[in-house]
Amino acid sequence: MNYLKLFFILSVFSTGFLTACNMEEEAGEESEEENTNEGEETTMKPEEFSDVFLHGDFERVYSQMSKAFQDEVSLEQLKELGEEFNTGVTTYILQSELPYTNAAKQYVWVDDSDSKGMMAVFDEDDTIQGLQVMPLANYPETDEIYTKQAFDLPFQGEWFVFWGGTNSLINYHYEYENQRYAYDFVIMNEGSSYEGDPTLNESYYAFGKEYLAPGDGTVVRVENDLEDNEPVGVMNEQEPYGNYVILDHGNDEYSHLAHFKYQSIEVKEGDEVKQGDLLGLVGNSGNSSEPHIHFHVADSANPNESKSIRINFDRDEEFIQGDFVK
Template sequence: MAFRGFDVSWLAVLGFLMVLPMIGVGPEWLRLFGVCFLLAFLPFLRSDDGDHGMESYDAGTNARFLVSQLLFGLTPWGFVASLAQLFGQFVPLARYRGRLPTPESTDQTVALRPPFDGEWTVVNGGVTKATAHSWELLAQRYAYDFLLTDDLGRTHSADGIWLEDYYAYGEPVLAPAGGTVVAVKDGLRDHPSPGTGWTEWRTWDVRGNHVVVDHDGEYSLLAHLQEGSVCVEPGERVEVGQQVGRCGNSGNSTEPHLHYQLQDTPDFFTAMGLPPAFSGVELAGANAEDPRTNGRGERRRWAYLRRGQHVRYVTDETAEERGADRPAAR
């Protein structure tokens, strides 16, 4: 939420002043700064504008999400994770000396395919500040959230009360490129109340069950996987399109979806997000007609995605049928 161009949610960092009197190095009135933590959740109080064709969350659902985030922050592990995410921001700022990666400056070396088969919808994410998943969180600046939807834009059948009602739940999640698995997490439950705004605030990891794959120095994070579905191990070599797990609702997730981000290091808290360009895609929906370039005027058959688009991977067979020429994924 911005005021005259300034994102006031960043004032939430003042909340850490409340820690000083707790450790005996400041006056008691500094505890009042604890209310500043609420500013971090201002963006979640507004209702979704619905321009991506998905079902909008109402104020009540957003309020329940806010309460979940507050409860998570009050747990010891949630407090530590929040600190790690906040202060981890300074690592990429120092590493890039303030000149953070952009689509124009990034020379992506790995050819990425979408981490799924079939047509999925980009519910969140883009490569501009206006469309970004989480612009101020540097690791997640260029992240994407993907969902499966029906012809009416709904993400579930029936009333959406059960996890199994959601079209994305249990769908295979694939390696977007070949590489080596460097980290996995499994065993965290899928939150059983999807679509209500509540998240798993007792989780040890906001990513939930996840897999991190090293593509020779560029790292893919695939998060919120289904409990018990991760089928790779650290050190294992995976091929492009190989299944690594299934879509779930673990971690900080309001309904089953796939969170994907490309980052410059394997560490979630100190990484810088990189803008991922996907090859071999067929796009429909919002802004699908825009040409995509590598920032130097050269037309490439890669696409930067944005919220509202419907994305389908064009396989070798369909590419040959359509006469499409795409970069070879590795």
């Protein structure tokens, strides 16, 4: 199917955050009158998007696309692809909201069969700056199998789920069997994961925070001697995990914890650790776009040949991209 898979971005910083143009109104009575008559009544809010799209009101969707986006996609293209994509769908369910800089926000919806997904980025004026619709792969045979051991989160305090869930729109790891149920966590404050210069690791709230053992186990693999990526945004694709710790918990369950700060790891191979023990500090080593925690559980200690297992956390609620967790 020739589904629309277009994600138009006006400006991207090295951190990967999207910034849309902020077109400020020129002062004047005419502008104010237009807003009174039309703006509040006709502007579609992000939360309304999925219903408007499903009901085929593509003119309304198109009218809120940025001019630059409209230059790339015609109304007829949007109609044709939207009608095809909506076939068989009864509802779209909002799954995730992800903040960007300048008050822009990304929204993700999936249909009730988890087979189709949509992602849209709205700026602070509710202009659509990005849109992607796509079929979703799913793996029900492993989605319902959880680890035998109950795990804790590998950190203290409140963190934000940047990637996590069981489809590729909210968790890019999901397409890869060896990391399918991985999570990436950052610290978010007022819609941003950093303050100050975004090219410096020290500007990120997560950098240097304690990285903890998510469960009792034995340290079986350690890497501690890779430099943190500088400037932020430059990634080491040759060493995807960067500095890492792999723990054997028994039952063929191994924690893979990646992107530690350079020479911050406090444990060595053969050490026995308890849940909550300090392993090292959060860094930005390896194939990492900014300081964060990467955590998944797999059936072996081999990063490339193992199969990821969905994590049974020691709490009742599930969490996905866009959630804050403690």
